Amino acid sequence: MKLDNLQVKSVSVSFGGVQAVRNVSFTVEPGRIVGLIGPNGAGKSSLLNCISGLSRPDAGSVMLGSKELVGLRPDQIAECGLGRVFQHPEVIGELSVLDNLLVACHRNLQFSVLSEMLGLPSVRQAEMKAREEVEKVARLVGLHESLQMNAASLPYGHRKLLELGRVILLGSKLLLLDEPIAGLNEAEIEQLAQLIMTLRSKGNLSVLLVEHNMGLVRQLCDEAVVLDAGQVIAQGTPEQVLNDPKVLLAYLGEVVENA
Amino acid sequence: MIAELIIGGLASGSLYALIAIAIVLVLQATDIPNFAQGEMSMFSTFVAYTILNRYGLSWWGVLPLTLVLAAIQGVIVQQVVIRPLLGAPVLNAVIATLGLNIALHSLAAMIWGAQTHVMQSPLADVPNFKFFGVNVAPDSALSIVVSVAMILIFTLVLRHTRAGIALRAASQNQAVAKLMGIPINRAFAMAWAMGAVAGAVAGLLVAPIVFLDVNMMSPLLIKGFAGAVLGGLGSLGSVFVGGLMLGVIENLMSAYISASFSEALSFLLIIFVLIVAPSGIFGRVKTKKV
Amino acid sequence: MMTQASPATRFLTIKNSMLGLLGIFAIVASQFGGGYMVYLINLVCIFTLVSIGLNLLVGFSGQISLGHAGFFAIGAYASGLLGKNLDMPFWLSIPLGSMVATAIGALIALPALRLKNLYLAIATLGFGIVTQKLIFEWRAFTGGGGGLQVPLPKFADYDLSDGRHMFWAILFCLVIGAWMANKVAHGRTGRALAMLRESEVAAGCLGIRISHYKVIAFALSAFYAAIAGGLYAYLVRYINPESFNTNMSIMFLAMIVIGGMGSIPGALMGAAFYVIVPELLRGFKEAPGLVFGLSLVAVMVLMPTGLIGIWRKFEAKKS
Numbered sequence: 001m002k003l004d005n006l007q008v009k010s011v012s013v014s015f016g017g018v019q020a021v022r023n024v025s026f027t028v029e030p031g032r033i034v035g036l037i038g039p040n041g042a043g044k045s046s047l048l049n050c051i052s053g054l055s056r057p058d059a060g061s062v063m064l065g066s067k068e069l070v071g072l073r074p075d076q077i078a079e080c081g082l083g084r085v086f087q088h089p090e091v092i093g094e095l096s097v098l099d100n101l102l103v104a105c106h107r108n109l110q111f112s113v114l115s116e117m118l119g120l121p122s123v124r125q126a127e128m129k130a131r132e133e134v135e136k137v138a139r140l141v142g143l144h145e146s147l148q149m150n151a152a153s154l155p156y157g158h159r160k161l162l163e164l165g166r167v168i169l170l171g172s173k174l175l176l177l178d179e180p181i182a183g184l185n186e187a188e189i190e191q192l193a194q195l196i197m198t199l200r201s202k203g204n205l206s207v208l209l210v211e212h213n214m215g216l217v218r219q220l221c222d223e224a225v226v227l228d229a230g231q232v233i234a235q236g237t238p239e240q241v242l243n244d245p246k247v248l249l250a251y252l253g254e255v256v257e258n259a
Numbered sequence: 260m261i262a263e264l265i266i267g268g269l270a271s272g273s274l275y276a277l278i279a280i281a282i283v284l285v286l287q288a289t290d291i292p293n294f295a296q297g298e299m300s301m302f303s304t305f306v307a308y309t310i311l312n313r314y315g316l317s318w319w320g321v322l323p324l325t326l327v328l329a330a331i332q333g334v335i336v337q338q339v340v341i342r343p344l345l346g347a348p349v350l351n352a353v354i355a356t357l358g359l360n361i362a363l364h365s366l367a368a369m370i371w372g373a374q375t376h377v378m379q380s381p382l383a384d385v386p387n388f389k390f391f392g393v394n395v396a397p398d399s400a401l402s403i404v405v406s407v408a409m410i411l412i413f414t415l416v417l418r419h420t421r422a423g424i425a426l427r428a429a430s431q432n433q434a435v436a437k438l439m440g441i442p443i444n445r446a447f448a449m450a451w452a453m454g455a456v457a458g459a460v461a462g463l464l465v466a467p468i469v470f471l472d473v474n475m476m477s478p479l480l481i482k483g484f485a486g487a488v489l490g491g492l493g494s495l496g497s498v499f500v501g502g503l504m505l506g507v508i509e510n511l512m513s514a515y516i517s518a519s520f521s522e523a524l525s526f527l528l529i530i531f532v533l534i535v536a537p538s539g540i541f542g543r544v545k546t547k548k549v
Numbered sequence: 550m551m552t553q554a555s556p557a558t559r560f561l562t563i564k565n566s567m568l569g570l571l572g573i574f575a576i577v578a579s580q581f582g583g584g585y586m587v588y589l590i591n592l593v594c595i596f597t598l599v600s601i602g603l604n605l606l607v608g609f610s611g612q613i614s615l616g617h618a619g620f621f622a623i624g625a626y627a628s629g630l631l632g633k634n635l636d637m638p639f640w641l642s643i644p645l646g647s648m649v650a651t652a653i654g655a656l657i658a659l660p661a662l663r664l665k666n667l668y669l670a671i672a673t674l675g676f677g678i679v680t681q682k683l684i685f686e687w688r689a690f691t692g693g694g695g696g697l698q699v700p701l702p703k704f705a706d707y708d709l710s711d712g713r714h715m716f717w718a719i720l721f722c723l724v725i726g727a728w729m730a731n732k733v734a735h736g737r738t739g740r741a742l743a744m745l746r747e748s749e750v751a752a753g754c755l756g757i758r759i760s761h762y763k764v765i766a767f768a769l770s771a772f773y774a775a776i777a778g779g780l781y782a783y784l785v786r787y788i789n790p791e792s793f794n795t796n797m798s799i800m801f802l803a804m805i806v807i808g809g810m811g812s813i814p815g816a817l818m819g820a821a822f823y824v825i826v827p828e829l830l831r832g833f834k835e836a837p838g839l840v841f842g843l844s845l846v847a848v849m850v851l852m853p854t855g856l857i858g859i860w861r862k863f864e865a866k867k868s
Contacts, residue, residue, distance in 0.1 A: 092740075105737075119728075351853060
């Protein structure tokens with residue numbers, strides 16, 4: 001998949017009378033890491049949900065390259081190259097880490113249910129290829145020792161790595177990361193940050209990152225977009241944005257971590 | 260003619276509404292559909308019947324005792340069956356209550372046998388009266404009056420008593436309620452007690468009309484669920500209306516389309532309504548944060 | 550690199566050995582046991598097929614169905630009618646009849662796409678009731694309450710109406726059915742269904758077409774129930790709508806719950822439980838109901854992973 005830019009244009013979302021997102025516009029250029037920050041309730045999650053197709057905006061458009069994403073189902077949006085990593089990892093406890101990663105391997109596993117039921121050799125070959133890919137990605141994210149483990153026994157930090165592994169296997173070119181380091185300790189945070197930067201350069205990805213941790217934003221992001229009460233109040237480099245008086249005002253009353 | 264059909268439909272619908280109320284009391288509070296509600300009601304009614312006959316009390320004398328026993332029944336079911344399933348998927352509770360349904364049915368058959376009994380009505384001496392020119396049995400009218408009364412009473416309890424408010428808090432968000440010091444377990448036990456009491460009232464009112472036997476409530480349970488779903492599970496009022504509507508629709512379909520298919524048609528109608536409005540006619544979906 | 554045990558040792562696990570022993574027992578008992586024992590073994594195999602299919606829907610995909618007796622009935626009646634009215638041999642009428650049920654299953658999935666939990670339970674409950682009622686009322690076609698006489702199951706000129714001979718056909722279907730279900734469960738579809746159950750939202754964002762897989766789950770479970778229904782029809786040779794009621798649907802659910810959801814050996818255990826318990830309690834009229842009901846409650850409260858869960862814990866402790 002080629003690398004396109006993500007253009008959010010004048011998106012507005014409301015839920016039950018509450019305006020969660022108001023006329024938000026910004027762009028994620030190919031290969032850039034953009035941070036989406038703002039106090040709680042600013043509308044960041046609502047915006048992510050819109051972009052990934054879980055909800056529809058009332059107005060505006062979301063374009064990936066030349067393709068309009070609004071109106072598409074989440075699975076269609078995923079096929080376009082958008083990979084969402086949720087705040088709370090969803091893993092299938094009873095299955096192995098390997099199987100959990102295989103869930104994301106659609107492109108290799110294109111065959112009918114009937115072929116599957118008949119156990120045709122083409123199915124077996126496709127599965128083997130998919131497994132090889134999973135092993136490669138598992139090595140990349142650092143999970144290759146845990147492949148045979150039950151996902152239920154994975155520690156929290158590793159579950160996040162699993163989710164990241166999945167979107168890589170999906171072939172995503174744009175990662176939507178929702179508070180990726182929430183719940184991780186310092187070592188794990190550093191590991192994840194390094195991983196994201198490696199993915200960006202090696203895998204030629206773009207990243208849209210929702211974060212509260214300003215240190216991480218400074219470290220990772222090329223740009224930051226600040227939302228407050230559903231509106232964009234600042235855009236620019238992390239340095240510019242974090243010194244903007246409007247941004248500081250928005251965060252007053254909130255604990256700003258590692259500013 | 261149509262007045263007769265509508266009023267007749269309201270009469271049968273009132274029975275569905277009674278059960279629907281019992282179901283939704285528990286469903287709203289604990290998110291669990293109690294598929295054992297029918298047999299729990301039947302059981303309480305048989306107990307009342309036994310006490311009536313053995314100790315020669317009047318119907319009104321038996322009532323408070325029955326309600327207390329029903330409340331205990333609700334608490335026991337919640338503690339033994341439901342409480343261990345807190346946090347597990349809803350499917351587990353559905354299956355558990357289905358199992359309880361079957362078990363109670365068999366137990367009742369073992370204790371009271373397969374015969375049909377005549378259950379005394381509280382309004383035994385009240386004659387039929389006319390409503391819009393149609394003959395109405397006082398038992399049916401009583402069902403409607405009692406349904407409305409129950410809705411009012413339970414709504415008052417839920418809104419204006421400490422226990423009721425605590426229950427609503429617990430059902431909205433268990434974690435937060437716990438942090439606020441609300442005894443979740445006690446709140447849920449209370450919800451199930453209320454549901455069981457409503458169910459017992461339903462049974463006591465249904466029995467004089469359809470005659471008391473162990474199979475009395477099985478068809479009504481399904482209709483009660485169907486009516487509740489039709490009206491929307493948002494409030495006691497909406498399931499009440501849903502139950503009545505189901506009764507009327509069934510009666511009308513029976514007369515104008517086909518008597519034997521009326522039940523099946525009603526279900527098709529409900530499925531159709533659900534496709535168009537997944538949370539019922541008046542329902543509102545509980546939204547979850549992603 | 551993962552080490553691979555040789556194919557032989559991988560095959561000879563305790564589980565497979567036990568299944569093998571059970572198979573041998575079933576074969577011997579069916580050929581040399583009394584007529585009634587043969588009947589029971591045939592029933593267990595038929596209901597295991599139902600359980601395997603229902604497992605794909607309920608155990609794997611996490612959907613609720615309170616109306617699967619409907620698919621069982623459609624399978625039974627469709628194959629019986631094809632055999633009776635068109636003189637079709639059973640080995641043709643059963644698969645064809647099951648396609649009818651599968652198509653209906655796929656159709657049923659469509660409203661199911663929007664419904665969840667209680668609403669889905671009510672809708673499937675409605676399906677079961679409507680199906681039973683339709684069969685009952687369509688007297689001219691199905692024989693209504695009077696029932697339907699199903700012709701002899703014949704393979705070429707060979708008469709299979711003896712339970713001992715029908716057993717081979719039933720066993721054949723069971724083995725193939727279990728093998729195919731195993732392939733589905735451990736492959737892409739099984740994983741997608743499991744992800745669907747875990748979180749529809751996350752599944753969608755992973756590129757899984759939710760509607761597609763829900764339809765597959767419903768259609769497959771309907772297919773298995775219908776094949777089982779067809780075999781049942783040719784086994785008992787006389788079917789009537791009264792037996793395909795809501796209680797049977799609930800019993801189907803009970804089978805997979807008690808046996809252990811999401812597992813094929815569990816399906817077998819559940820089916821065995823369903824058939825054998827009423828036999829053991831024959832003298833006591835209401836006892837089977839009580840036992841089933843209490844078992845359902847007990848399993849859910851104490852051992853949600855069912856009988857197979859107890860077995861697996863035992864296996865885990867040993868290793």
